Amino acid sequence: MKKILTLSLSCFLVIAFFASCRKKVEETPPPPQVKEQPKVEKVEKPPVKEPILTEDEIFAKKSLEELNAEKPMMVILFDYDKFFIREDAKPILQNNADWMKKWETIKILIEGHCDERGTEDYNMALGEKRAKSAFDYLLSLGISSDRIKTISYGKSQPVDPGHNEIAWQKNRRDQFTIIEK
Amino acid sequence: MIAKKIITLSCLFLVSNFSLYPQQEVVMSIKEGMPLIHVAIPKFSVEDPSPEAKDAADILYKVISDDLKYSRVFSPLPKNYYNYIKPLDPDKILFNDWESIQAKLLIVGQVSKQDDKTIQFEAKFYDVKSERFIRGKTYQAEKSILRLAAHKFSNLMMETYGEPQIFTTKIAFISNRDGSNELYMMDYDGHNQTRLTFNQGKDYMPAWSTDGKSIAYTEFKGGNARLYIYNPFEGKRKLVFDRGTSFGPCFSPDSKKLAFCSTEDESNSEIYAAKSDGTNIKRLTFNKSADVSPSWSPNCREIAFTSDRSGSPQIYIMDAEGSNVRRRSFGGNYHDSPSWSPTGDRIIYVSRVQAVFDLYILNLRTDEIIKLTEGYARNESPCWSPDGRHIIFSSNRIGTIQLYSIDYDGANLKRLTSKGQNKLPDWSQK
Numbered sequence: 001m002k003k004i005l006t007l008s009l010s011c012f013l014v015i016a017f018f019a020s021c022r023k024k025v026e027e028t029p030p031p032p033q034v035k036e037q038p039k040v041e042k043v044e045k046p047p048v049k050e051p052i053l054t055e056d057e058i059f060a061k062k063s064l065e066e067l068n069a070e071k072p073m074m075v076i077l078f079d080y081d082k083f084f085i086r087e088d089a090k091p092i093l094q095n096n097a098d099w100m101k102k103w104e105t106i107k108i109l110i111e112g113h114c115d116e117r118g119t120e121d122y123n124m125a126l127g128e129k130r131a132k133s134a135f136d137y138l139l140s141l142g143i144s145s146d147r148i149k150t151i152s153y154g155k156s157q158p159v160d161p162g163h164n165e166i167a168w169q170k171n172r173r174d175q176f177t178i179i180e181k
Numbered sequence: 182m183i184a185k186k187i188i189t190l191s192c193l194f195l196v197s198n199f200s201l202y203p204q205q206e207v208v209m210s211i212k213e214g215m216p217l218i219h220v221a222i223p224k225f226s227v228e229d230p231s232p233e234a235k236d237a238a239d240i241l242y243k244v245i246s247d248d249l250k251y252s253r254v255f256s257p258l259p260k261n262y263y264n265y266i267k268p269l270d271p272d273k274i275l276f277n278d279w280e281s282i283q284a285k286l287l288i289v290g291q292v293s294k295q296d297d298k299t300i301q302f303e304a305k306f307y308d309v310k311s312e313r314f315i316r317g318k319t320y321q322a323e324k325s326i327l328r329l330a331a332h333k334f335s336n337l338m339m340e341t342y343g344e345p346q347i348f349t350t351k352i353a354f355i356s357n358r359d360g361s362n363e364l365y366m367m368d369y370d371g372h373n374q375t376r377l378t379f380n381q382g383k384d385y386m387p388a389w390s391t392d393g394k395s396i397a398y399t400e401f402k403g404g405n406a407r408l409y410i411y412n413p414f415e416g417k418r419k420l421v422f423d424r425g426t427s428f429g430p431c432f433s434p435d436s437k438k439l440a441f442c443s444t445e446d447e448s449n450s451e452i453y454a455a456k457s458d459g460t461n462i463k464r465l466t467f468n469k470s471a472d473v474s475p476s477w478s479p480n481c482r483e484i485a486f487t488s489d490r491s492g493s494p495q496i497y498i499m500d501a502e503g504s505n506v507r508r509r510s511f512g513g514n515y516h517d518s519p520s521w522s523p524t525g526d527r528i529i530y531v532s533r534v535q536a537v538f539d540l541y542i543l544n545l546r547t548d549e550i551i552k553l554t555e556g557y558a559r560n561e562s563p564c565w566s567p568d569g570r571h572i573i574f575s576s577n578r579i580g581t582i583q584l585y586s587i588d589y590d591g592a593n594l595k596r597l598t599s600k601g602q603n604k605l606p607d608w609s610q611k
Contacts, residue, residue: 109404117536119517119561120386120605122487122494124428124442125450125471132448150448151406152426156362156385179404 059103064178072099073108073176076134077169081118083129085137093134096176097141107147107180110134114155115168127152134174149179217256218285218342221309222246223269225290225302237300237327238292244331245288245304247370248348252339253570253588258284276312284309298323304334316341328372345523345568351609352573353377353387353396354584358601364398366413369566369608371584371597377413386428386605390457391436393611397421399428408441410459421459426450432457433477434523434610438501440465440475440484452486454501465503476521476528477501485509485519485528496530496543509543518562524569527589529553531561540574542589553591567610573597575604 053061073096076089085093100106112131114123131150139145160167222245225238249255266278271289279287287307295301305317318337322330329349336346347369356365356376364378364387378384382402389396395412408427411418421427425445432439440454446464450471455462466472470490477484481501488497488506496510496519510516515533522528522542529542538561540553554560558578565572572587582602587594 111404116559117533119494119515119531119533119538121429121442121474122471122489122515122517124426125444125473125489128426128444128448128450129471135448149404150426150444151404152444153401153406154428156383156401177404 060181064181067178067181072178075173075175078130078172078174080115080168080172081126083112083126083133085133089134090137093137094141097138097143100138100143100147103181105181106178107149109149109151109177109179111175111177112150112152113157113159113171113173113175115171116155116158116163117168118155120154120156123154124152127154130172130174134176218254219258219283220249220255220286220288220306221258221263221279221282221284222249222288222290223263225292226269226271228291228293231294233324234292234294234300237294237302237324238290240327241290241292241302241331241334244328245290245335248332248335249338251370251571251593252335252344252347254339254342254344255286258282274307274312276307276309279309286315295321300324300327300330302327302330302334306338328368332368339568346611347567347571350567350611351389351393352584352597352606353389353398353609354598354603354606355384355387356598356601356603358603364396364411364413365603366396367597369586371586371595374598374600378411386430388430388432388607389609390432391434391610393609396607397430397432397439397441399430408443408459410439419459421455422453422462429474431475431477433481433501434479435481437481438477440477442473442475452484452503454484465499467503474518476519478521479523479525485521487517487519496528509545520563520565520572522565522569522589523567527569529563529565529572531563540572551591553587562605564606564608566608573606573608575606 074092076092079086100108110131112127112129114127118126128150131152135148135150138148158171160170225242227234227238246257249257262282265282267275269289271291274287287309289305291303293301299321302320305314307314316337318334320330320333332348335348339346350369351366352369353364353366355362359376362383362385363376364384365374365376367374382400385399385401387396387398394414395410397408397410399406399408405423406426406428407423408421408430409418410421422441422443425443427441427443429442430439436457438454439457439459440452442450442452444450449469450473451464451466452472452475453462453464468490470488472486472488474487475484476486483498483500485496485498487494491508493514494517495508496516497506497508499506509528510530513532513534517531519528519530526545527542528545529540531538532541537557538559540560540563542551542553556578558576560574560576563572563574570589572589574585575582576585582604583596584598584603584606585594585596
């Protein structure tokens with residue numbers, strides 16, 4: 001009895017062993033798929049840095065409105081009823097000319113204005129004379145005439161609506177506007 | 182012998198009497214210095230009891246009374262005079278009553294409601310002394326344009342007396358009441374102020390065409406000051422000049438030409454004349470001085486303008502082709518904005534003395550000068566009415582710039598505008 005039991009058990013064990021061996025081979029777990037920690041490749045795009053623009057390029061990107069808002073060319077003022085270029089206007093006109101020489105493609109409009117203490121009609125002529133004075137002065141500083149246009153607004157567009165000497169002086173002016181880049 | 186003389190004389194008398202009382206329609210002419218014609222205007226009768234008819238009668242009555250009072254031709258009787266006589270019965274007019282209160286003319290008006298929208302206005306006027314019907318008309322108008330119907334009747338009375346019909350004329354002007362300078366128009370009496378331009382540009386210095394249908398003006402836009410002719414009734418616009426700063430248009434009274442200024446030549450303001458459609462532009466002034474503000478004479482043979490060729494701005498006259506320039510203003514160092522009266526004998530202009538601007542009228546025949554305005558203000562841009570009896574101008578006397586009407590002799594000053602700043606008026610001919 002014992003011998004049969006021992007024999008059958010050992011046979012069983014042998015069979016089981018071989019069976020499990022085979023099974024082991026068969027049951028080799030498949031290569032891990034999702035469950036295994038994936039190898040992460042960090043994808044990075046190098047940031048595109050704004051290129052350092054040259055002054056020319058900065059200038060080229062601005063619109064006329066933006067350029068004019070920066071007021072690169074200053075206003076000059078005039079005496080009452082007069083249209084000659086005052087001494088205090090000369091350095092301003094020099095700066096305006098320098099700026100125009102730096103940006104050679106710029107074309108400008110010189111606007112002549114008057115204060116309210118002249119009549120509507122005659123002030124149109126006076127405003128134009130004031131624009132012309134600045135025009136002539138810029139020409140004398142070497143700016144070519146085809147870069148400058150003139151207009152008169154007479155007294156129709158004051159910058160200061162007041163009725164006093166300060167307002168009147170502010171209104172007797174030439175304004176310089178960029179009209180073409 | 183004596184009998185023959187008597188017969189001849191009596192024949193002459195009869196013949197002359199015939200010619201004094203012609204059978205055809207009466208056309209009389211008014212000369213300056215003639216006394217005003219007293220007109221009785223009893224309240225208009227209302228045919229039906231509707232409130233619309235009553236309101237309409239009130240409006241028509243007020244407008245006609247105001248028109249005739251304004252005219253300087255007629256003089257409505259004072260209201261209390263009507264208390265002395267019986268009220269008017271349109272079917273049985275007692276002319277003796279009206280004569281007794283010194284009425285020379287009698288206006289009879291009857292108002293009724295035609296339908297929901299329309300009012301009918303029947304108006305007649307009579308010569309009191311001769312008890313004769315002179316003229317009348319029936320008007321049918323919607324309630325919204327009753328004023329126009331009333332003005333038309335006032336015009337009818339003026340026309341009967343050979344006078345220009347001014348009551349339907351319009352004034353073009355510039356106003357900034359909606360933000361920036363735009364073109365507006367209004368009735369001669371300041372009513373119906375209407376905006377005409379709705380563009381991005383700023384408008385300036387309007388001038389009516391002779392037929393009253395178009396306006397020449399300057400538009401400031403995009404760094405340009407261009408001259409246009411605009412028909413606001415058809416919404417059409419035409420470019421006339423776009424070189425230099427172009428401004429100050431003025432149509433000739435015969436409707437053939439348009440004068441204007443431009444700085445296209447070396448920024449120097451010069452005067453040009455074109456055909457009234459803007460074509461065929463010719464330059465009239467050729468000197469280094471500033472020449473501005475052209476104004477045609479009524480016979481269109483001459484132009485008054487401002488020039489500083491003497492060193493200061495003064496009033497000059499030249500021929501329509503630009504020759505024969507002669508100076509007409511003296512005694513002062515700043516004269517501008519001449520406007521030639523439709524009567525041909527006077528020019529009104531602005532004189533500046535130490536920041537005060539006053540209006541002066543120069544009589545071209547007598548060289549007499551009348552000062553029209555007084556006080557510490559800037560009065561400028563004067564323009565005559567078509568009959569030469571009234572002037573429209575701008576003044577800052579109340580602090581803001583407004584439009585005023587004044588008579589040729591300085592009487593009857595009246596402010597016409599109040600919103601925003603209003604300036605640069607021009608009075609249409611029709």
